[in-house]
Amino acid sequence: MSSVNETTVKVTIDGQEISVPRSYTILQAARLVGLNIPHLCYHPELAREGNCRVCLVEVEGGRSLVASCVYPVNEGMKVHTNSPIVRETRKTVVELMLANHPEDCLFCVKNQHCELQEIAADLGIRRVRFHGEKRVAEKDENNPSIVRDPQKCILCTRCVRACSERQGLDIFSSVNRGFNSIVEPAFGLGLDEVACSYCGQCTTVCPTAALTEKDDTQILWDALADPDKFVVVQTAPSVRIGLGEEFGMKSGGIVTGKMVAALRRLGFDRVFDTDFAADLTIMEEGHELLHRIKTGGVMPMMTSCSPGWINFVETVHPDMIPHLSTAKSPQGMFGATVKTYFAEKAGIDPAKIVSVSVMPCTAKKWEAKRPQLCDSGYRDVDIVITTREFARMIKQTGADFMNLSEEDFDNPMGVSSGAGQIFGATGGVMEAALRTAYEAYTGKTLENLDFIGVRGLAGIKEASVDMGDGVVLKVAVAHTLRNAEKLIEKIKAGTADYHFIEIMACPGGCLGGGGQPYPTDTEIRQARMDAIYNADAHMKYRKSHENPAIIELYDTWMGKPLGERAHHLLHTHFKAWEGRLK
Amino acid sequence: MGEKIAEKDMVRLDELLADLGSQRGTLIPILQKSQEIFGYLPREVLVRISEKTGSPLSRIYGVVTFYSQFHLKPRGRNIVRSCQGTACHVRGAKGILSELKKELGLEGEEATTKDLGFTLETVACIGCCGLAPVIMVNDETHGRLVPDSVKGILDQYR
Incomplete structure (x- = not known):
């Protein structure tokens, strides 16, 4: 037993001997022998803190139980994860958490999605042994995107780490101590009063319902039930690749047809596709890019479709606003078009149209409320629900989602190209834009549509495209605001020679958005991404400018990209978001 | 809290931050020295410290609320x-x-009188149990008290 390998060590976990890398923690090693040690503060993508104490295990010869999520393995270590003292202690730890937690699981928005609930059930906790004072703290519901309910917080600090490590925003911190401990923004301010981007990544890692999306399902039910309203819906590219997970499907399944069917069951009068509007975005954004290049406009141009990113720029880097494309996001373009072009075509009073979007995103809820987005003469988008809320609504109808027959989107705003579909992945907007910009600039047909260099989950990607005549288009793609910050630093330092930059606030792009099904991790994001590119590869049209519904829209109604009508309906402006504490 | 921050104090803060702001591990000394300058830690001061040190405001707030x-x-x-x-x-x-609360006119969770004459705190033990019950005013100890002695003691500091 003395052949100690440099990189692996032998440990015995519950009697099973196993060789594991020296860098492993006990929790990681236990996975290899088929043990999922319960944990709450530990998250595979975040720094380890070991503060919740749920993952305690017994190490032979140790003075006390240790937190397996942070405790490293070492040679010859003998671990017990299921001894009486471990089971007893683990249960007590969870019971103490429950003693300071509301007992309203039945009515909780995270019911059946709550990690605390799951662990309490797994550990067989059948009663509350400890009764005492509970934390009293007000809910923060003062923004359209995220609800913070400190009473449900178990102080695991996953949100603190996700916001800091992914987004570099550090909105949350552990505050006070002892019984008064609470996780909250500086000075206990609301998320609308600090530099929160509303990206919702905190809601994707929160194990309980302390951080959730703002629930807009009831106002949508009310609209759907109103006979005087004509309710139309758009669904973002990433919804169809996440939704199946809510119904037991493996990540990476694409459920477009079932999703459309489910939307009709909910009672929508028209089921349209944000992918159509994504094609529209490419038409405007692509031509804006070429226009900037030709006229010496502000470079690099940066995408403007991720509302978390827009909030970040307006709050933290308002001096970058001139770099933002003035093109609205697909959601915004759809809203302005549905209450004008579609209303006119279908002969419907736009005042009666309720424009709804299903988004993988919590920040889209805020975007829809931007004062700028009412160019149709009405509020362009009235109600935004996330993928998670959509799934809850489907469940409320009793529809057997996985067995719904597939249906098609309605015309004309349901026709889309593969370019619109890939908007859901980091690099997708860039690739879609390049497909159109290349052909518009060179007048030649693009031979290879796949811009592999901008695909994948690398934090920052760079690529250059030879446009002919010695013109090389240099582009960069970043996802998460932490990576966006790095590119901004480069631009400010004058060392960025890009023409065009795509930024998505969420890891992986919209497919990893703050409104997507739980859980999300790298593997799941990769599976969703593969599904997106697979869908693109099988689309009839793969370039936005070849989408016949887009061609018809411009030919018969909109005019030219960047033209007068397009300028009025499809472009917007941004301004510094003053008065938030940074 | 209604207190106006003197410009000269902000200058002193900036000097302090120029001296310590870029060094790692200096947050607590910076907060201590800032509190010496202002008497407490106003929000504007924490914002300035955050800007100059690069420490997130939320984290600074977390540290400030952790230590009594x-x-x-x-x-x-x-x-x-x-x-x-x-x-x-x-x-x-x-x-x-x-x-003490009655005499100082403090209600509920209030700790400081409106004229900023007194701040009242509770402590777990001062270490002179033989004099119980005891209070300290600044650095002076007053022991073997009865409620009637309170007014006379406070008057010495008014």
Whole structure:
């Protein structure tokens, strides 16, 4: 037993001997022998803190139980994860958490999605042994995107780490101590009063319902039930690749047809596709890019479709606003078009149209409320629900989602190209834009549509495209605001020679958005991404400018990209978001 | 909290931050010295510290609220510490505390008088149980108290 390998060590976990890398923690090693040690503060993508104490295990010869999520393995270590003292202690730890937690699981928005609930059930906790004072703290519901309910917080600090490590925003911190401990923004301010981007990544890692999306399902039910309203819906590219997970499907399944069917069951009068509007975005954004290049406009141009990113720029880097494309996001373009072009075509009073979007995103809820987005003469988008809320609504109808027959989107705003579909992945907007910009600039047909260099989950990607005549288009793609910050630093330092930059606030792009099904991790994001590119590869049209519904829209109604009508309906402006504490 | 921050104090803060702001591990000394300058840690001061050190404001706020030595509200010119340790408790500390509150006109969670004359705090033990019940005003100890002694003691500092 003395052949100690440099990189692996032998440990015995519950009697099973196993060789594991020296860098492993006990929790990681236990996975290899088929043990999922319960944990709450530990998250595979975040720094380890070991503060919740749920993952305690017994190490032979140790003075006390240790937190397996942070405790490293070492040679010859003998671990017990299921001894009486471990089971007893683990249960007590969870019971103490429950003693300071509301007992309203039945009515909780995270019911059946709550990690605390799951662990309490797994550990067989059948009663509350400890009764005492509970934390009293007000809910923060003062923004359209995220609800913070400190009473449900178990102080695991996953949100603190996700916001800091992914987004570099550090909105949350552990505050006070002892019984008064609470996780909250500086000075206990609301998320609308600090530099929160509303990206919702905190809601994707929160194990309980302390951080959730703002629930807009009831106002949508009310609209759907109103006979005087004509309710139309758009669904973002990433919804169809996440939704199946809510119904037991493996990540990476694409459920477009079932999703459309489910939307009709909910009672929508028209089921349209944000992918159509994504094609529209490419038409405007692509031509804006070429226009900037030709006229010496502000470079690099940066995408403007991720509302978390827009909030970040307006709050933290308002001096970058001139770099933002003035093109609205697909959601915004759809809203302005549905209450004008579609209303006119279908002969419907736009005042009666309720424009709804299903988004993988919590920040889209805020975007829809931007004062700028009412160019149709009405509020362009009235109600935004996330993928998670959509799934809850489907469940409320009793529809057997996985067995719904597939249906098609309605015309004309349901026709889309593969370019619109890939908007859901980091690099997708860039690739879609390049497909159109290349052909518009060179007048030649693009031979290879796949811009592999901008695909994948690398934090920052760079690529250059030879446009002919010695013109090389240099582009960069970043996802998460932490990576966006790095590119901004480069631009400010004058060392960025890009023409065009795509930024998505969420890891992986919209497919990893703050409104997507739980859980999300790298593997799941990769599976969703593969599904997106697979869908693109099988689309009839793969370039936005070849989408016949887009061609018809411009030919018969909109005019030219960047033209007068397009300028009025499809472009917007941004301004510094003053008065938030940074 | 209504207190105007003097421009000259902000200049002193900037000097302090120029000196220590870029060094790692100096947040607590910076907060201590800032509190010496302002008497407490106003929001504007924490924002400035965050800007100059690059430490997130939320994290600084977390540190400030963790340690009882830091104060987010203005403090009185005189600090009254009312001992609530076991010996003092047994000998009537609660009555002394409520008399202090009454005499200072403090209600509920209020700790500091409106004229900033006094800040009242409770402490777990001062270490002179033989004098219980005891209070400290600034650095002076007053022991073997009854509620009626409170007014006379406070008057010495008014």
